Amino acid sequence: MKQRLLFLGPPGAGKGTQAQRLATREGLLHLSTGDLLRAEVQAGTALGQEAEAVMARGELVSDALVLAIVRSRLEHHTGGWLLDGFPRNLLQAEALDALLGELDQAIELVVLMELDSAVLIQRLLCRGRADDNEAVIRNRLVVYQEQTAPLIAHYKALGLLARLDASGSIEAIEERLSSLLID
Numbered sequence: 001m002k003q004r005l006l007f008l009g010p011p012g013a014g015k016g017t018q019a020q021r022l023a024t025r026e027g028l029l030h031l032s033t034g035d036l037l038r039a040e041v042q043a044g045t046a047l048g049q050e051a052e053a054v055m056a057r058g059e060l061v062s063d064a065l066v067l068a069i070v071r072s073r074l075e076h077h078t079g080g081w082l083l084d085g086f087p088r089n090l091l092q093a094e095a096l097d098a099l100l101g102e103l104d105q106a107i108e109l110v111v112l113m114e115l116d117s118a119v120l121i122q123r124l125l126c127r128g129r130a131d132d133n134e135a136v137i138r139n140r141l142v143v144y145q146e147q148t149a150p151l152i153a154h155y156k157a158l159g160l161l162a163r164l165d166a167s168g169s170i171e172a173i174e175e176r177l178s179s180l181l182i183d
């Protein structure tokens with residue numbers, strides 16, 4: 001099975017949900033920049049204070065901040081990993097390519113989770129996190145289209161992209177995902 005993975009997709013596609021299940025099952029390091037940022041906010045660190053207002057608006061937190069978090073987690077890790085919600089723009093993707101080159105750990109597969117925006121909005125409204133109100137969700141979808149969607153062409157050009165239908169039950173998606181990961 002592929003061991004170095006990246007999950008890409010709009011907010012609410014279920015990246016976190018599937019990443020958590022897969023990482024637990026396969027013993028991969030699950031690196032969710034969203035979860036790590038929320039932990040900083042919770043702990044009230046300087047980094048968390050900087051991130052909180054940005055996340056509440058549905059904008060992206062600064063690249064330097066996110067990159068520092070990812071580097072600190074990956075540079076001493078030797079096993080497989082799953083990046084969830086990172087990179088979010090081309091600059092982060094290029095910085096990640098450089099970091100992974102330095103660590104000699106190439107990405108094996110990029111999974112693009114695809115879902116209709118009406119379903120995305122519904123899922124997020126049901127989740128009810130602090131940044132899950134309708135106006136902020138719509139802004140996150142715009143930010144995704146403008147800043148994150150260009151990564152699809154980036155990873156397609158590298159021959160790493162696999163598309164996953166993210167509709168249906170968690171179990172059905174998990175099964176489709178597993179079949180993409182076979183070597």
Ligand code: B4P
Binds near residue numbers: 011059087166
């Ligand atoms: P994230 O934490 O990455 O969250 P997300 O994209 O909104 O959600 P995800 O796709 O993981 O959906 P989930 O599984 O939870 O981002 C939050 C914010 O953090 C960003 O807006 C940004 O400000 C900041 N941030 C994060 N990374 C950054 C970076 N690299 N650079 C800059 N800023 C960054 O699923 C959603 C809901 O659907 C859940 O309630 C779940 O239970 C439900 N669900 C999942 N699968 C389902 C299914 N099959 N059927 C029904 N419901 C389902």
